[in-house]
Amino acid sequence: MSSTRTTKRRRAFLAAGSVLTMTALAACSSVDDGGSGGGAGTTVETLKDAGTVNVAFNGEKPYSYKEGDELTGATIALDTEVFGELGVAEVEGTQTEWNSLIPGLNAGRYDTVSAGMSILPERCEQAAFAEPTIMYTTAFLVPEGNPEKLTDWQSVEDSGLTIAVTSGAIEDGYAQQTGVKTITVGDSTDGLNAVVSGRADAFALTGISIRALADSTDEPVEATDAFVATIDGVSQVGAGAEVFRKGDTELLEAYNEKLTPILEDKDKWLEIMEPFGFTEAEYPPPGLTADMLCEGDLAKISDELGLDS
Structure with missing residues (x-):
């Protein structure tokens, strides 16, 4: 990657961080049995003292899921790298239904959400996102x-087909915008069962998850070939990232600081993500920031980053 692109990305990250209001953060104890120092105001020192970070996951391969008793997946591998750099030795998980991920985060049941969650304006109103780590197709x-x-x-538009979508996921939004008939499911296993049983004609999800x-x-x-969805004539540029409480500014900024070198080094990113099936197609382009996606002007993003060229 050229030094010009690296500088552009670093400046974009610094600009994104500068708009976050710094607050005095105090270490908090967990709010309930699901937390590990998860109250509002969690800091790196809180997590270092605990020796672990508790992340929420949805059980969706290949992002974050359990194989037996082992928590694994691409976002877990990324978190292990980033939090390890922050001096937090272990990443533990709390499995949570998709629609409960952000509410549970804000209730202090865990420290972050590690589920490859898409950065959407309505979600940005409820929580704070790290910089984009995974580009999405459908x-x-x-x-x-x-x-x-x-x-x-x-x-599938005007087809009369029934499409299974994960409740609250981005494909659910596509369906609502275009009037596609759907049934909602709790996770990818439910989506598979809906197709096998004939309750749905197809299950829509991110390309990497469907594969x-x-x-x-x-x-x-x-699995069908992956595609970038076009809704109302606009390419749906999408990216996912780690999710934090809005009050955890110090923790978010520390996470982004350690994430930046990985995002600036495609080989390092692939080293972490490729074992879980991710390719260069999912590598975020230089210049894309969480702030841009939170603003939600997808046509502007595509134009500025040349994603349609």
């Missing part, structure tokens, strides 16, 4: 042979 899990020949979001889901099952299903 795909469908369909019955083997793709009998409805689904290829992109336009192929992982199709590869992990012996059921007669397959």
Whole structure:
């Protein structure tokens, strides 16, 4: 990566950090049995003293999930790297339904959300996002042979088909905007079951998740090719990141500081993410920031970063 791009990204990160109001933060004890120092005002020192950070996860492969008793996934591997650099030895997890991730965070049940959550304006009103770490595409899990020949979001609009979506996920929003008939499911396993049972004609989710889901099952299903959804003529530029409470400014800024060198080094990013199926297609472009995505002007983002060229 050229020094010009590196400087551009670093300046973008510093600019994003400068708009956060610094507050006096005090270490807090956990609010309930689900927390580990998770009250508002959590600092790096709080977590270092505890020796662990408790992150919420949704159980969605390949982002964050459990294999037996082991917490794993791409965002967990990234957190292990970043929090390790901050002197926090262990990453522990609390599995939580998707729609409860941010409410549980703000209630102090855990310290952050590590679920590859898309940075959306409405979510930015409720919580604070780290800089973008994963770019998103969309795909469908369909019955083997793709009998409805689904290829992109336009192929389900006005089709009369029923699409399974994770409640509160970005694909749920696409469906509401375009009038697509849906059923909501709690997680990817429920989405798979909806397609296998015939309750849904397809399950819409991020491309990386659909590929992982199709590869992990012996059921007669397959993944369509991934695509960038176009809604009302606008490419839906999407990226996910770690989520923090708005009051945890010091922790967010410390996380971003250690995240920046990884985002500026594609090889390092791939070293962490590639074992979970991520490729250069999911690597965030230089100049993309959480602030840009929180503003929500996707057409402007595509134009400024040349993502449609």
